Amino acid sequence: MKVNKTASCITINQKAYLKTVLEIFDMHNAKIAPTPIPSGHVPQENKGAVDPVQCQKFQSVIRSLLYLMLGTHLDITFAVIKMSQFSANPSQDHLDKAMYIMHYLISTQDYHVVYDERINEGLIAHTDLDWAGDLIKCRSTTGFFVSLASSIVCWQSHLQKTVALSSTEAEYMAMSDTC
Numbered sequence: 001m002k003v004n005k006t007a008s009c010i011t012i013n014q015k016a017y018l019k020t021v022l023e024i025f026d027m028h029n030a031k032i033a034p035t036p037i038p039s040g041h042v043p044q045e046n047k048g049a050v051d052p053v054q055c056q057k058f059q060s061v062i063r064s065l066l067y068l069m070l071g072t073h074l075d076i077t078f079a080v081i082k083m084s085q086f087s088a089n090p091s092q093d094h095l096d097k098a099m100y101i102m103h104y105l106i107s108t109q110d111y112h113v114v115y116d117e118r119i120n121e122g123l124i125a126h127t128d129l130d131w132a133g134d135l136i137k138c139r140s141t142t143g144f145f146v147s148l149a150s151s152i153v154c155w156q157s158h159l160q161k162t163v164a165l166s167s168t169e170a171e172y173m174a175m176s177d178t179c
Contacts (some may be wrong), residue, residue, distance in 0.1 A: 001013070001014050001017070001071055001081075002014070002015065002016065003122065006049070007100055008063075008116060008117045008118050009114060009115065009116045009117070010114070010115040010116075011112045011113065011114050012071075012112060012113045012115075013070050013072055013110075013111070013112035013113070014067075014068055014072045014073070015109055015110065017068070017071075017132045018068060018073075018105060019139065021064045021068070021102075022102065022105070022106065023085075025061060025063075025064075025099070025102060027099070027103070027106065027158070028100045029105055030102070030106060031106075032103055032104070032106045032107040033100055033104040033106075033107070034104070034107075035104060036075060036076045036078070036079035036080075036100075036101050037078070037079040037082065037083075037097060037100060037101065038097075041097065042104035042135060043082065043083065043085075043086060043093070043094060043097065044091075044093070045086070045089075045136055046089045046090060046091035046094065047166060048087065048089075048091070050088075050117070053090070053119055054090060054095060055087075055089065055090055056094060058086075058087065058090035058094060058095045058098060058136075059087050059090075060086045061095070061098040061099065061102070062083060062087055062098060065080045065083075065101055065102075066080060066084065066100065067177070068105070069088065070166060072112060072113050072177055073105065073108065073111060073113065074145065074155040075111070076101055076104065076105065076151055077110065077155060077156070077157040078141070078143060078157045079097075079159060080100050080101065080102075080115070080133070080140075081141075082159045083097055083098050083101070085159075112147045113151060113152060114131045114148060114151055115148075115149060115151045116151070117149065118151070119149045119150045119151075120149070121147070121148070121149050121150050122148070123146065123147075123148050124146070124147050124148075125146045125147075125178050126144060126145055126178075127142065127143065127144040127174045127177075127178040128142075128143050128144070128174070129141060129142045129143065129160075129170050129171065129173075129174040130143075131151075131164065131167045131170045132148075132163075132164070132170075134159055137159065137163075138163050138168040139159045139160050139161075139163055139164075140159070140164050140173070140174070141157060141158070141159055142157070142158060142159075142160055142174040142177050142178075143155075143156070143157040143164065144156060144157075144171065144174070144177065144178040146178075156177075158177075160173050160174070160177070161173075
């Protein structure tokens with residue numbers, strides 16, 4: 001992680017780590033993708049036997065993506081969390097979609113987090129959810145981020161702990177998690 005500080009601004013990026021990850025997975029010359037995951041993609045649980053080689057590669061990709069997500073690339077949070085649910089028995093489609101996230105990261109190598117003290121904004125929280133979006137467990141996915149001075153300081157995307165029986169109930173659970 002690289003941190004740059006000027007008189008009124010701090011920037012954080014993981015460009016060097018991302019380049020290393022792209023080289024490890026032989027993605028440095030791959031085509032770019034416009035989004036972290038294809039629109040409308042609904043991953044399916046793999047009911048086949050566990051392939052140890054594929055499982056190890058998938059877990060390595062997800063591990064690298066999680067580190068990027070937790071550091072500076074909050075834009076991939078939903079996609080990484082969604083794909084990480086299949087780490088115990090990934091299919092080839094799961095591996096392909098994890099690699100798709102890498103295709104997206106190729107175009108976002110220069111993204112960085114900026115903390116600028118000249119921006120006079122307080123603490124602001126935003127939340128959203130995908131009501132009953134998980135077709136396997138019928139649970140909603142909550143996503144939120146908190147910003148200070150227009151810069152993200154906290155973010156998360158996760159399945160809600162219980163099944164919401166209405167979108168209103170799911171909204172209340174999302175707001176509660178965000179608070």
